[in-house]
Amino acid sequence: MSKKNIAVLKGGRSLERSVSLKSGGRVEKALRELGYRVEAIDVDARLVRRLKELKPDAAFIAMHGSGGEDGTVQELLDILGIPYTGSDVLPSVRCMDKVLTKHIFVADGIPTPPFYAFNRDAFQQLGAADTLPYIGEELGFPIVVKPSSQGSALGIRFAHNVDELPAALISAFSFDDKVLLEKYVKGRELAVSIIGKEPRTLPIVEAIPKSEFFDFESRYTMGKADYVVPAEIPGEVAATAAEISLKVFSVLQCSGFGRVDIIMDEDNGLHVLEINTIPGLTETSLMPMAAEADGIGFNGLVEEVLAAALESA
Numbered sequence: 001m002s003k004k005n006i007a008v009l010k011g012g013r014s015l016e017r018s019v020s021l022k023s024g025g026r027v028e029k030a031l032r033e034l035g036y037r038v039e040a041i042d043v044d045a046r047l048v049r050r051l052k053e054l055k056p057d058a059a060f061i062a063m064h065g066s067g068g069e070d071g072t073v074q075e076l077l078d079i080l081g082i083p084y085t086g087s088d089v090l091p092s093v094r095c096m097d098k099v100l101t102k103h104i105f106v107a108d109g110i111p112t113p114p115f116y117a118f119n120r121d122a123f124q125q126l127g128a129a130d131t132l133p134y135i136g137e138e139l140g141f142p143i144v145v146k147p148s149s150q151g152s153a154l155g156i157r158f159a160h161n162v163d164e165l166p167a168a169l170i171s172a173f174s175f176d177d178k179v180l181l182e183k184y185v186k187g188r189e190l191a192v193s194i195i196g197k198e199p200r201t202l203p204i205v206e207a208i209p210k211s212e213f214f215d216f217e218s219r220y221t222m223g224k225a226d227y228v229v230p231a232e233i234p235g236e237v238a239a240t241a242a243e244i245s246l247k248v249f250s251v252l253q254c255s256g257f258g259r260v261d262i263i264m265d266e267d268n269g270l271h272v273l274e275i276n277t278i279p280g281l282t283e284t285s286l287m288p289m290a291a292e293a294d295g296i297g298f299n300g301l302v303e304e305v306l307a308a309a310l311e312s313a
Protein backbone atom coordinates (compact mmCIF):
# COMPACT_ATOMS: atom_id res chain seq x y z
CA MET A 1 0.00 0.00 0.00
CA SER A 2 1.43 3.34 -0.97
CA LYS A 3 1.99 5.89 1.74
CA LYS A 4 -0.76 8.42 2.20
CA ASN A 5 -0.04 12.09 1.61
CA ILE A 6 -1.08 14.34 4.44
CA ALA A 7 -1.06 18.13 4.34
CA VAL A 8 -0.50 19.66 7.75
CA LEU A 9 -2.14 23.08 7.90
CA LYS A 10 -0.59 25.37 10.48
CA GLY A 11 0.16 28.98 11.29
CA GLY A 12 -2.41 31.23 9.65
CA ARG A 13 -3.04 34.74 10.80
CA SER A 14 -4.91 34.28 14.05
CA LEU A 15 -3.45 35.57 17.31
CA GLU A 16 -2.69 31.97 18.13
CA ARG A 17 -0.35 31.64 15.14
CA SER A 18 2.69 30.91 17.31
CA VAL A 19 0.80 28.20 19.19
CA SER A 20 -0.37 26.68 15.91
CA LEU A 21 3.17 26.58 14.49
CA LYS A 22 4.22 24.56 17.52
CA SER A 23 1.19 22.26 17.32
CA GLY A 24 1.76 21.78 13.58
CA GLY A 25 5.47 21.07 14.00
CA ARG A 26 4.76 18.28 16.46
CA VAL A 27 2.03 16.81 14.25
CA GLU A 28 4.38 16.78 11.22
CA LYS A 29 7.03 14.92 13.16
CA ALA A 30 4.51 12.41 14.49
CA LEU A 31 3.05 11.77 11.03
CA ARG A 32 6.52 11.18 9.55
CA GLU A 33 7.32 8.74 12.33
CA LEU A 34 4.05 6.98 11.57
CA GLY A 35 5.12 6.54 7.96
CA TYR A 36 3.02 9.18 6.17
CA ARG A 37 4.29 11.54 3.48
CA VAL A 38 3.87 14.99 4.92
CA GLU A 39 3.62 18.45 3.37
CA ALA A 40 3.44 21.31 5.83
CA ILE A 41 1.52 24.38 4.72
CA ASP A 42 1.83 27.67 6.55
CA VAL A 43 -1.64 28.90 5.68
CA ASP A 44 -1.81 32.09 3.61
CA ALA A 45 -3.33 33.39 0.37
CA ARG A 46 -1.78 30.50 -1.58
CA LEU A 47 -3.62 27.84 0.42
CA VAL A 48 -6.13 26.75 -2.22
CA ARG A 49 -3.51 26.71 -4.98
CA ARG A 50 -1.15 24.61 -2.85
CA LEU A 51 -3.89 22.14 -1.98
CA LYS A 52 -4.91 21.78 -5.62
CA GLU A 53 -1.30 21.01 -6.56
CA LEU A 54 -0.65 18.64 -3.70
CA LYS A 55 -3.97 16.77 -3.83
CA PRO A 56 -3.39 15.31 -0.35
CA ASP A 57 -5.33 12.26 0.86
CA ALA A 58 -6.28 14.31 3.91
CA ALA A 59 -5.48 17.54 5.72
CA PHE A 60 -4.50 17.63 9.37
CA ILE A 61 -5.64 21.03 10.60
CA ALA A 62 -3.30 22.13 13.38
CA MET A 63 -4.65 25.67 13.59
CA HIS A 64 -6.23 27.49 16.51
CA GLY A 65 -8.52 30.47 16.65
CA SER A 66 -10.00 32.44 13.78
CA GLY A 67 -9.41 31.18 10.26
CA GLY A 68 -8.41 27.67 11.29
CA GLU A 69 -10.72 26.59 14.08
CA ASP A 70 -13.82 28.59 13.11
CA GLY A 71 -14.97 26.74 10.00
CA THR A 72 -13.18 28.90 7.41
CA VAL A 73 -10.54 26.38 6.35
CA GLN A 74 -12.99 23.51 6.84
CA GLU A 75 -15.37 25.12 4.33
CA LEU A 76 -12.59 25.37 1.72
CA LEU A 77 -11.55 21.76 2.28
CA ASP A 78 -15.18 20.69 1.82
CA ILE A 79 -15.30 22.54 -1.50
CA LEU A 80 -12.04 20.94 -2.62
CA GLY A 81 -13.24 17.49 -1.49
CA ILE A 82 -10.27 16.94 0.83
CA PRO A 83 -11.03 15.03 4.06
CA TYR A 84 -9.81 16.81 7.19
CA THR A 85 -9.26 16.15 10.86
CA GLY A 86 -11.57 17.31 13.61
CA SER A 87 -15.01 18.82 13.44
CA ASP A 88 -17.05 19.79 10.38
CA VAL A 89 -17.99 23.36 9.48
CA LEU A 90 -21.13 23.72 11.62
CA PRO A 91 -19.62 22.63 14.96
CA SER A 92 -16.48 24.64 14.17
CA VAL A 93 -18.54 27.79 13.65
CA ARG A 94 -20.57 27.21 16.80
CA CYS A 95 -17.76 26.23 19.15
CA MET A 96 -15.60 29.19 18.16
CA ASP A 97 -18.38 31.45 19.38
CA LYS A 98 -18.57 31.21 23.17
CA VAL A 99 -21.88 33.09 23.36
CA LEU A 100 -23.56 30.73 20.91
CA THR A 101 -22.02 27.71 22.61
CA LYS A 102 -23.27 28.82 26.01
CA HIS A 103 -26.81 29.37 24.72
CA ILE A 104 -26.69 25.80 23.42
CA PHE A 105 -25.38 24.58 26.81
CA VAL A 106 -28.29 26.26 28.57
CA ALA A 107 -30.82 24.84 26.10
CA ASP A 108 -29.41 21.34 26.54
CA GLY A 109 -29.07 21.39 30.32
CA ILE A 110 -25.27 21.48 30.39
CA PRO A 111 -24.07 23.35 33.49
CA THR A 112 -22.26 26.57 32.60
CA PRO A 113 -21.67 29.77 34.61
CA PRO A 114 -24.46 32.38 34.29
CA PHE A 115 -23.65 35.06 31.72
CA TYR A 116 -24.76 38.06 29.69
CA ALA A 117 -23.54 38.99 26.24
CA PHE A 118 -23.44 42.14 24.13
CA ASN A 119 -22.27 43.13 20.75
CA ARG A 120 -20.52 46.37 19.94
CA ASP A 121 -23.70 47.95 18.53
CA ALA A 122 -25.55 47.42 21.80
CA PHE A 123 -22.83 49.46 23.47
CA GLN A 124 -22.31 52.12 20.91
CA GLN A 125 -25.90 52.64 19.81
CA LEU A 126 -28.30 51.21 22.39
CA GLY A 127 -26.86 52.39 25.69
CA ALA A 128 -25.97 48.92 26.98
CA ALA A 129 -23.46 50.46 29.41
CA ASP A 130 -26.38 51.48 31.61
CA THR A 131 -27.11 47.82 32.32
CA LEU A 132 -23.72 47.22 33.91
CA PRO A 133 -24.80 47.96 37.52
CA TYR A 134 -27.66 45.45 37.09
CA ILE A 135 -25.31 42.86 35.64
CA GLY A 136 -22.91 43.44 38.52
CA GLU A 137 -25.68 42.77 41.01
CA GLU A 138 -26.90 39.67 39.21
CA LEU A 139 -23.54 38.01 38.63
CA GLY A 140 -21.56 39.35 41.61
CA PHE A 141 -17.87 40.22 41.41
CA PRO A 142 -15.41 39.41 40.05
CA ILE A 143 -16.94 39.14 36.59
CA VAL A 144 -14.98 37.45 33.82
CA VAL A 145 -15.12 39.52 30.63
CA LYS A 146 -14.17 37.68 27.45
CA PRO A 147 -14.29 38.20 23.71
CA SER A 148 -16.76 35.69 22.30
CA SER A 149 -14.42 34.25 19.69
CA GLN A 150 -10.89 33.90 20.98
CA GLY A 151 -8.68 31.25 22.49
CA SER A 152 -5.64 30.86 24.73
CA ALA A 153 -7.26 33.29 27.22
CA LEU A 154 -6.46 36.23 24.92
CA GLY A 155 -8.49 39.33 25.75
CA ILE A 156 -9.90 37.90 29.00
CA ARG A 157 -10.03 40.32 31.94
CA PHE A 158 -11.43 40.02 35.44
CA ALA A 159 -13.45 43.01 36.66
CA HIS A 160 -13.38 43.15 40.47
CA ASN A 161 -16.01 45.89 40.79
CA VAL A 162 -18.40 47.85 38.60
CA ASP A 163 -15.79 50.55 37.94
CA GLU A 164 -13.49 48.01 36.33
CA LEU A 165 -16.13 46.75 33.90
CA PRO A 166 -15.81 49.45 31.19
CA ALA A 167 -12.06 48.99 30.77
CA ALA A 168 -12.45 45.21 30.71
CA LEU A 169 -15.15 45.55 28.06
CA ILE A 170 -13.08 47.88 25.92
CA SER A 171 -10.22 45.41 26.10
CA ALA A 172 -12.49 42.52 25.07
CA PHE A 173 -14.05 44.59 22.25
CA SER A 174 -10.57 45.13 20.83
CA PHE A 175 -10.52 41.37 20.11
CA ASP A 176 -14.09 40.81 18.94
CA ASP A 177 -17.39 42.53 18.17
CA LYS A 178 -19.18 40.37 20.71
CA VAL A 179 -18.30 39.97 24.38
CA LEU A 180 -19.38 37.75 27.21
CA LEU A 181 -19.72 38.75 30.86
CA GLU A 182 -19.59 35.60 32.92
CA LYS A 183 -19.96 34.77 36.59
CA TYR A 184 -16.61 33.95 38.15
CA VAL A 185 -16.42 30.43 39.52
CA LYS A 186 -13.77 29.84 42.13
CA GLY A 187 -12.38 26.39 41.81
CA ARG A 188 -10.05 23.98 40.05
CA GLU A 189 -9.50 23.85 36.30
CA LEU A 190 -10.14 20.55 34.59
CA ALA A 191 -9.57 19.70 30.95
CA VAL A 192 -11.39 16.72 29.51
CA SER A 193 -9.99 15.53 26.19
CA ILE A 194 -12.13 13.52 23.80
CA ILE A 195 -10.92 11.43 20.90
CA GLY A 196 -12.01 8.77 18.47
CA LYS A 197 -14.51 7.73 15.87
CA GLU A 198 -16.51 6.37 18.80
CA PRO A 199 -15.79 9.33 21.10
CA ARG A 200 -14.18 8.51 24.44
CA THR A 201 -12.49 10.59 27.11
CA LEU A 202 -8.81 10.52 28.00
CA PRO A 203 -7.58 10.95 31.59
CA ILE A 204 -8.61 14.35 32.98
CA VAL A 205 -5.87 16.96 33.39
CA GLU A 206 -5.93 19.52 36.20
CA ALA A 207 -4.09 22.75 35.39
CA ILE A 208 -2.87 24.74 38.39
CA PRO A 209 -1.72 28.15 37.15
CA LYS A 210 0.64 30.20 39.30
CA SER A 211 -1.08 33.47 38.29
CA GLU A 212 -4.66 34.73 38.90
CA PHE A 213 -6.00 32.47 36.17
CA PHE A 214 -4.88 30.19 33.37
CA ASP A 215 -3.68 33.01 31.09
CA PHE A 216 -1.58 32.93 27.93
CA GLU A 217 1.72 33.14 29.76
CA SER A 218 0.93 30.39 32.24
CA ARG A 219 -0.14 28.13 29.37
CA TYR A 220 2.88 28.37 27.15
CA THR A 221 5.77 29.10 29.49
CA MET A 222 7.37 26.07 31.11
CA GLY A 223 7.05 26.23 34.89
CA LYS A 224 4.26 28.84 34.99
CA ALA A 225 1.63 26.25 35.77
CA ASP A 226 1.55 22.81 37.34
CA TYR A 227 -0.36 19.95 35.82
CA VAL A 228 -1.76 16.87 37.50
CA VAL A 229 -2.84 13.96 35.35
CA PRO A 230 -4.95 12.06 36.04
CA ALA A 231 -6.52 14.86 38.09
CA GLU A 232 -6.76 13.96 41.78
CA ILE A 233 -10.49 14.34 42.17
CA PRO A 234 -13.11 11.92 43.53
CA GLY A 235 -13.88 9.09 41.12
CA GLU A 236 -17.56 9.96 40.84
CA VAL A 237 -16.74 13.60 39.99
CA ALA A 238 -14.33 12.43 37.29
CA ALA A 239 -17.02 10.15 35.90
CA THR A 240 -19.56 12.99 35.84
CA ALA A 241 -17.03 15.33 34.18
CA ALA A 242 -16.41 12.71 31.49
CA GLU A 243 -20.13 12.16 30.98
CA ILE A 244 -20.88 15.89 30.69
CA SER A 245 -17.96 16.37 28.29
CA LEU A 246 -19.15 13.59 25.99
CA LYS A 247 -22.59 15.18 26.04
CA VAL A 248 -21.08 18.57 25.09
CA PHE A 249 -19.17 16.91 22.25
CA SER A 250 -22.29 15.20 20.95
CA VAL A 251 -24.72 18.11 21.43
CA LEU A 252 -22.41 20.35 19.42
CA GLN A 253 -21.92 17.59 16.81
CA CYS A 254 -18.15 17.60 17.13
CA SER A 255 -15.98 14.86 15.67
CA GLY A 256 -12.44 13.49 15.73
CA PHE A 257 -11.19 15.19 18.84
CA GLY A 258 -11.85 18.06 21.20
CA ARG A 259 -11.23 19.35 24.69
CA VAL A 260 -13.82 20.54 27.19
CA ASP A 261 -12.71 23.13 29.76
CA ILE A 262 -14.47 22.83 33.11
CA ILE A 263 -14.21 24.51 36.50
CA MET A 264 -14.87 22.33 39.53
CA ASP A 265 -16.14 24.53 42.37
CA GLU A 266 -15.43 24.12 46.07
CA ASP A 267 -18.43 21.80 46.47
CA ASN A 268 -17.26 19.63 43.54
CA GLY A 269 -19.93 21.17 41.26
CA LEU A 270 -18.94 21.23 37.59
CA HIS A 271 -19.26 24.28 35.31
CA VAL A 272 -18.43 23.99 31.62
CA LEU A 273 -16.63 27.02 30.14
CA GLU A 274 -16.19 25.94 26.55
CA ILE A 275 -15.21 23.25 24.08
CA ASN A 276 -12.17 23.57 21.84
CA THR A 277 -12.52 21.81 18.49
CA ILE A 278 -8.77 21.93 17.77
CA PRO A 279 -7.07 21.58 21.13
CA GLY A 280 -3.50 22.80 21.53
CA LEU A 281 -0.93 20.15 20.63
CA THR A 282 2.23 21.87 21.89
CA GLU A 283 4.73 20.55 24.44
CA THR A 284 2.81 22.22 27.28
CA SER A 285 -0.70 21.57 25.97
CA LEU A 286 -3.29 19.66 27.94
CA MET A 287 -4.53 17.08 25.42
CA PRO A 288 -1.06 15.66 24.68
CA MET A 289 -0.57 15.23 28.46
CA ALA A 290 -3.85 13.32 28.58
CA ALA A 291 -2.71 11.12 25.68
CA GLU A 292 0.54 10.30 27.49
CA ALA A 293 -1.36 9.38 30.66
CA ASP A 294 -3.75 7.24 28.65
CA GLY A 295 -0.89 5.32 27.06
CA ILE A 296 -1.65 6.17 23.42
CA GLY A 297 1.00 8.90 23.50
CA PHE A 298 1.29 11.82 21.09
CA ASN A 299 1.75 9.66 18.00
CA GLY A 300 -1.26 7.55 18.97
CA LEU A 301 -3.32 10.71 19.36
CA VAL A 302 -2.31 11.98 15.92
CA GLU A 303 -2.90 8.60 14.28
CA GLU A 304 -6.36 8.21 15.78
CA VAL A 305 -7.46 11.75 14.88
CA LEU A 306 -6.26 11.20 11.31
CA ALA A 307 -7.89 7.76 11.10
CA ALA A 308 -11.26 9.29 12.02
CA ALA A 309 -10.83 11.81 9.19
CA LEU A 310 -9.81 9.18 6.62
CA GLU A 311 -12.64 6.84 7.60
CA SER A 312 -15.28 9.53 7.27
CA ALA A 313 -13.98 10.39 3.79
Ligand SMILES: Nc1ncnc2c1ncn2[C@@H]1O[C@H](COP(=O)(O)OP(=O)(O)O)[C@@H](O)[C@H]1O
Nearest residue numbers: 144150151152153154183184185213214261273
Ligand atom coordinates in the same frame (compact mmCIF):
# COMPACT_ATOMS: atom_id res chain seq x y z
N1 LIG B 1 -16.23 31.92 34.67
C1 LIG B 1 -14.95 31.78 35.01
N2 LIG B 1 -14.58 31.66 36.30
C2 LIG B 1 -13.27 31.53 36.64
N3 LIG B 1 -12.26 31.53 35.76
C3 LIG B 1 -12.55 31.65 34.45
C4 LIG B 1 -13.91 31.77 34.01
N4 LIG B 1 -13.90 31.89 32.66
C5 LIG B 1 -12.61 31.82 32.29
N5 LIG B 1 -11.79 31.68 33.34
C6 LIG B 1 -10.32 31.58 33.27
O1 LIG B 1 -9.91 32.00 31.98
C7 LIG B 1 -9.34 30.88 31.24
C8 LIG B 1 -9.79 30.93 29.78
O2 LIG B 1 -11.19 30.86 29.69
P1 LIG B 1 -11.93 30.02 28.56
O3 LIG B 1 -13.37 30.34 28.65
O4 LIG B 1 -11.56 28.59 28.64
O5 LIG B 1 -11.39 30.68 27.20
P2 LIG B 1 -10.18 30.36 26.19
O6 LIG B 1 -10.84 30.04 24.90
O7 LIG B 1 -9.40 31.60 26.11
O8 LIG B 1 -9.44 29.19 26.76
C9 LIG B 1 -9.83 29.66 31.97
O9 LIG B 1 -8.95 28.58 31.74
C10 LIG B 1 -9.85 30.15 33.41
O10 LIG B 1 -8.54 30.20 33.95
Ligand SMILES: [Mg+2]
Nearest residue numbers: 152261273274
Ligand atom coordinates in the same frame (compact mmCIF):
# COMPACT_ATOMS: atom_id res chain seq x y z
MG1 LIG C 1 -10.24 27.42 27.51
